[in-house]
Structures are given as structure tokens and as C-alpha cells.
Amino acid sequence: MSESGRDHTARATLPPVRRAPRLAAGRARALGLPTRGTTNANRLRRVDRWLLATQVPRLRDAARPLVVDLGYGASAVTTLELVDRLAPVVPGLEVVGLEIDPSRVAAVAADRDPPRVDFRLGGFELAGLRPVLVRALNVLRQYDEDSAARAWDTMRGALAPGGLLVEGTCDEWGRRASWVALDEGGPLTLTFAARVSDLQRPSDLAERLPKALIHHNVPGQPVYEFLRAFDAAWASAAGLSTFGPRQRWAAAVQALADDGWPLVGSTRRAKHGEVTVRWAAVAPDRSSAAAG
Numbered sequence: 001m002s003e004s005g006r007d008h009t010a011r012a013t014l015p016p017v018r019r020a021p022r023l024a025a026g027r028a029r030a031l032g033l034p035t036r037g038t039t040n041a042n043r044l045r046r047v048d049r050w051l052l053a054t055q056v057p058r059l060r061d062a063a064r065p066l067v068v069d070l071g072y073g074a075s076a077v078t079t080l081e082l083v084d085r086l087a088p089v090v091p092g093l094e095v096v097g098l099e100i101d102p103s104r105v106a107a108v109a110a111d112r113d114p115p116r117v118d119f120r121l122g123g124f125e126l127a128g129l130r131p132v133l134v135r136a137l138n139v140l141r142q143y144d145e146d147s148a149a150r151a152w153d154t155m156r157g158a159l160a161p162g163g164l165l166v167e168g169t170c171d172e173w174g175r176r177a178s179w180v181a182l183d184e185g186g187p188l189t190l191t192f193a194a195r196v197s198d199l200q201r202p203s204d205l206a207e208r209l210p211k212a213l214i215h216h217n218v219p220g221q222p223v224y225e226f227l228r229a230f231d232a233a234w235a236s237a238a239g240l241s242t243f244g245p246r247q248r249w250a251a252a253v254q255a256l257a258d259d260g261w262p263l264v265g266s267t268r269r270a271k272h273g274e275v276t277v278r279w280a281a282v283a284p285d286r287s288s289a290a291a292g
Helices: 045-054 056-061 077-089 102-107 145-157 202-208 222-236 238-243 245-258 267-272 286-291
Strands: 066-070 094-099 117-121 133-137 164-170 176-183 186-194 274-278
Touching: 045 056, 045 077, 045 133, 045 164, 045 176, 045 186, 045 267, 056 077, 066 077, 077 094, 077 117, 094 102, 102 117, 145 164, 145 176, 164 202, 176 202, 186 202, 202 222, 222 238, 222 245, 238 245, 245 267, 245 274, 267 274
Parallel strands: 066 094, 066 133, 094 117, 133 164
Antiparallel strands: 164 176, 176 186, 186 274
């Protein structure tokens, strides 16, 4: 595995979108469509832990450590949790929650405390803000793949110099999650995170793949091969089950690294039920798809 100082430095780009997808424009030119709004306390704890472990230096180095929480839903709870987690370690932190549904913005007016935390109308255009970090969880599941790629491009184009977009999905209780980290140049890494005791095998997480990958989890595609290798490593580590599922997960992650998969970050993250792999190793193989 690479040292933590080298995290998220290798870049890969999405293939060009052949046609511009239709993204509904609402008030204030907010781009996108409303999500279901479903949210729960602590639902995004896994991605927040990863942000704390990997992105605090990026925020501390910024002249204005602005974070956008895109699509916070029917409640402000996960945005406020993000503030509570980051503020103690990022001086001058500002978090802005964006929603495309005006009624959801109005509903959380009592939670506004600018500049520490604010809520505004906005979508993929990020309301004209230039954030250092964007958390966009569970906002692209309803789109087709081309539209999701266009949304990636729009959000990346709104980042501050050196900024990062984190886009992915999780289940309603936050026990299974995956996300892609992207900078202005494109996708960098894919992370899986889980309550490991709830898994039969690592490939159970396939149901939570981001939109850019979920339709490519088929034989011959890189993400499928990665999950198959992870399942094999998990099976080989069955003897460690006596010491708990986290130890088994950590051993399987180490086996992936030993087998040459380009994993990113400290092995300590594996003990939290995480694994991060470089995007280039799992990105869709468009030539294979075209041949099929």
C-alpha cells in the first residue's frame, strides 16, 4: 500500500460524454432533480470517518475551508454531524448544505448558523460556490450513467483549485457504502466501507457501487474482477474468523495488496472496515463493453 501522503494523487478521466444529458433546472438555476430525501442520524458516518482520516490537511491548507454537503435530504442531521466532526480539527470551517427542493431549505432554517453552517438552494452547479470539498452521497442513484457522468463534470468544474469531490452511495443505515474521490482531473480512487459483521463476503457491497460502476459489475470488467479477488482473499482468511470479522477483513485487504492491487492509504484503515483502490484499476473497460 502507498503511504498516506500519496493518497489521491493518481488521476484518470472518464471517457467523454457523447451527448449532453438533460438535468432539470429549478429555481436559481439549480441543476438536478430532488432525491427521496431519506436520511438517518449517523447514516454517513463511514464516509465522514474517511474524510477525517484523509482530507483534514486539504482543508487546513485552504485559504477558505469551505465544504458543500450536496443533497442533505429532508433533515439537516447529517450536515450538522459533518460540521461536528470536522470543526474541532479544521479552524475556520464553513459547511453549506445544498438542496434543490426549496421546501427542504426552508425546513432547516432554524439550524442555520453562518458562516459555520448554512443551508441554501442548489444542485450540481453548487450554487456558485467554490468548495474545497464536496460530499455528495446518495444523489446520483436515480440518474442514468451518462447523466451521472455529466453531473460529475459539473461538480468538478465548480471545485476550488485543489478541491475534491466525494460521490457515492450507502444503505439507509450506513452499514454498507462506497464512494469515488475525484479532483478537477477526474476520478482518483474507489473506497468500500462496511460494518463487516453484516457481510457474507466483500462482493455483497456490489449493490452499493456508485452509478459509474454499478452496471459494469459483470465478468470481464475490472470492478467485477476486483470484487472476485476480494472474495477469494476473504475466503482464504477464513481461519481468522475466530479473532473477529475485522481481522479477517484486514487480512483479506493485505492479501489484495500482496497480489498487486493498487490500494491506497494506511493498513490501519482496513481495521475500520475500509479498502481504497486506485480508480485506474476498477474503471469501466469501455472497449470490452463495446465488443460485447
